[in-house]
Amino acid sequence: MNPATRSAFPGFAWSLSRQKTLAECPRRYAYEYYFSHNGWLADASEETKRIYRLKKLTSLEMFFGSSLHNVIQNAISNYSKSRKIPRPDDLVRLVRSSLNAAYIDSTRHYGLWFDKPSRYTMFRDVYYGDGLPPDKIEEIRSRIGACAESFPKSKTFREISGGRNVRLMELERFRTLPFADVDVVVVMDIVYRDRDTGRWVVADWKTGKESAEDRTQLALYAMYLQKLYDIPSIRDITIRNEYLATGTWREYKLEPIDVDNTLYVLERSVMEMRRYMEDIDGNVPYELEAFPLTEYTRHCERCNFKELCGR
Ligand code: SF4
Incomplete structure (x- = not known):
């Protein structure tokens, strides 16, 4: 450029x-x-x-979350083409192999990462010299197994694979949408529509614990969907978090007041x-200090x- x-x-x-x-x-x-x-x-x-x-440094937890998201995304896409239900063992193998590759990058390819930090992975704990904490490795190891077992049994996967008349929406995962006068980044995991009931579902795969922000994030997704597909009422959209580590989920329906709160x-x-x-139109910041x-x-x-x- x-x-x-x-x-x-x-x-x-x-x-x-x-x-x-x-x-x-x-x-x-x-x-x-x-x-x-x-x-x-x-x-x-x-x-x-x-x-x-x-x-570009990452944590074991973040890397695990993003690997699992990619593996699930591919599993859903394969399911749409072949109707093949993903096997937990295969999911575990795929996530483990990407974690192993990231570990090798971090511990053996410092020079490559240094020159091309977006192509290679460096764990923050390795970079700062502490190494990956053994208890964290153990925890992630057990979470991989738990999440892989939960995914095919999740409410969302059962709804799309259980013979219902469901249409999966093709969405780029990263989109921005103007709200008020700013672009808002929306990263949705899965959206589908039950053609029999007319109900829309937007769901998010969570690989960690529940957090207070989960609902706000889903509220943004619902507002985005409503705009994108001209859905008459926000109440027609079910928003759901799938907590894969525990095999549980939470779902909500929004009221117009939720939209007002989120916009606020x-x-x-x-x-x-x-x-x-310093310059709002140009998004120019003040000095670092x-x-x-x-x-x-x-x-x-x-x-x-x-x-x-x-x-
Ligand atoms: S002060 Fe801020 S930038 Fe500095 S180490 Fe703490 S969190 Fe990071």
Whole structure:
């Protein structure tokens, strides 16, 4: 890309994880969403490349979650073509092999990761010299088995495979949709429509514990779906979290008041983010020093950028 036409900062898009990062630490937010931008380019400054590299560090938990999501996505796509019910053993094998490859990257291919941090994996614990904690490895090992057993028995998979007249919607996983005057990032796992009842279902695979934000995230999905497919009432959409580690699920139906509340949360959050912008239209931030370090040092322990800010 011609450096003259390249933008120094990305366009603004709101997401729940962006909001969470800002709430935890404004400095980390600055690194993640502004000062790592363009760090993948050969002619970027060494400082920008360094920030970008650190941004790409991952945790065992996050890597496991994203591997399992990919494996499930493929299993559903294979099911739609072949009607073959996925076997838990196969799911376990696939997730394990991607975790093993990531471990090899982290422990043996430092140089490759250093040059191409988006192609290779580096676990944060390995990078910072502590190694992967044995208790975490053990926990993830048992979670892989539990999640693989739960997936074919999940309410969502049983609904799409149980002979109902269901239409799976083809969706790109990452979409943005304008709400009010901002783009909102929506990452949906699965959406389908029961043609007999007219009911829409949007579901999310969760590989960790329940959290207070799960419902807000699903509310955004429902609002997105309603807009995208012109669904007359938000009440026609069932939103569901599938907690695969425990084999449980929670589902909700939204009321119009939930939509108002979610929009309120979104607006407040965007206002907070704009306080850090020198130019709102261009999404240009103030200097790095304008983003304070968090007061809650417990967030520092698991932060990718701890070698930069001195905590
Ligand atoms: S180490 Fe702590 S203060 Fe520094 S960026 Fe990370 S979370 Fe913020």
